[in-house]
Amino acid sequence: MTLGNSGDGFTTCLWFDGQAEEAAAHYLSIFENSRLGRIGRYTEAGPGPAGSVLAVEFTLNGQKFVAINGGPEFTFNEAVSFQIHCADQEEVDHYWDRLTADGGQGVACGWLKDKYGVSWQVVPGIVVDLIGDEDPERAARTTAAMLKMVKFDIAALQKAYDGE
Secondary structure, eight states: OHHHHOTTTTOOOEEEOOOOHHHHHHHHHHSSSSSEEEEEETTTTTTSSSEEEEEEEEEEETEEEEEEETTTTTOTTTTTTTEEEEEEHHHHHHHHHHHHHGEEOOOOOTEEEEESOOEEEETTTTHHHTTSSSSHHHHHHHHHHHOOSOOOOHHHHHHHHHHH
């Protein structure tokens, strides 16, 4: 299996312990404008059992990924996360609910870990505008409200911004 072609950008590689195909299917069910690519399998040369899934190529909203069944040597941590830019609360709720389902968990300030341990940031676009406002009091109120949240609540952030 040859991954990618010369000159066609980059691919994010995710290392799993036997869950690559399951994880790819899960992510494909969550993100629109997504598609499954090639599935590579181990051969008689190993190191996995011949015929078992080695790698799965997939695209989520235009971003290329490959999920590899590499084994238990490496696990995900918060040093790397994926930001999902959301237009409204409905979109925030969609991604949050789907990514925390079946064992995922919210962390803080829009961050979560999915059931595979992958970290995501589910961020409504308005957050940056509200906490970056030129009025330091508005920005401070909004930031204080944000820091108390696990999942972002746009209406509550707007109320904090407005001083309500």
